[in-house]
Amino acid sequence: MEAFEPMKDSKYRIYISAVDKALKNFEYTSEWADLIAALGKLNKVLLSNTKYPDIPRRIKIGKRLAQCMHPALPSGVHLKALETYDTIFKSMGTDRLSLELFIYSAGLFPLLGHAAMNIRPILLTLYETHFVPLRERLRPALSGFLSGVLPGLETGSDYFDR
Template identity: 60%
Template sequence: MDPEEQELLNDYRYRNYSSVIEKALRNFESSSEWADLISSLGKLNKALQSNLRYSLLPRRLVISKRLAQCLHPALPSGVHLKALETYEIIFKIVGTKWLAKDLFLYSCGLFPLLAHAAMSVRPVLLGLYEKYFLPLQKLLLPSLQAFVVGLLPGLEEGSEIYDRVTVCLSPWGSGPASHKHSDICGEARGGD
C-alpha cells in the first residue's frame, strides 16, 4: 500500500468518502440489465464527485473492474458512453500522478474498446486518450505497447477517426518536439 494511502486511511473524511464509493459499487452487484448498469454508473459518478479533496481514489481496483465490465462488447453504446464519462471524472480527480501510477488499472478496460466501439463511442474514447493519456508522455511507456495495439483498429483506411488515431500514434509531432518522441521510442525499444 502506498504511504500516502496509508496516511489517508487515518482521515475520517477519507473513510467516509470510501464508504460512499463502496455503497455506490454495491449497486453493480444487483445490476441485471444494461439500464441498471447506466444507473449504477450514475450513482458511482455522484459518489466520486462527492469529495473532490482527494486525488487518491479508494477502492480503485474494484472501480476499474466495474468500468471494464461496462465496456464489454455485448453491451450497448449507451453503457459504454456512460462508462467513459466515469473514466473522465476519475481522470480529472486523480490527475497525472495517480493516473500514471494506476494506468494498468484503467487501461485494461479502455485499450480493447476501440476494436468494437460504436461510431458514437470512438470520438469520446479518443478524446480521453488525447486529453489524459498523451500528456503522460514517458509515464505512458509501461503501457505503450498495449496503447498502440488498442489504437490499431482505428487505422482502417477511410475511417472517420483515422486522422485522430495517427495523431495519437505520433503525439509529439514534428519539429523540435519530435526529439522527445524519438527519445521515448528509443527508450521503449531499450536503446539510446
C-alpha cells in the same frame, strides 16, 4: 508538507463508505439499464469527492468499469463508463494516473475496435486528454495502447487524422 493519511480523515472514510455503497449497486444489476444507474451513482460519489486524488477501492472500480466495456453491452453503458473514467482521471491527475494506468487500461484499450461510432470520438478525446500527456510515462503500457488504438482506426475515417 505532510503526506496525506486517508484513514485519519473522517471525510475520506465517508468517501470510502460511499464508494462501497455505489459498488454494491453493481452486484444487483440484471440488465444494461441497471448498469447505467450503478455507473451514475458511482460517478456522483466520485464527482463529489474530486479533492481526493487517491481513489478508494480503485482495483474494484477498475474491474467494474472494464466489465462495463464488454462488446455485447450497448453504447449507453460504454458512454457512462467513459464519463466515470474521465472523472477518475481528472481527480487523480497525470502523475497518479501514470502509476495506476494498469488498473484502468484493461477496460479502455480493447474498446475502440468494437465501439459504436458515437463512442469513438469520446474515447479518443479521453486518450488525448489523459494518456497522451503521460508522454514517456505511457511507455510501460504503450504496446497495449497501440494494439487497442490502431485496429480501430481506418484509413480515411474521421478519426484517422487525430
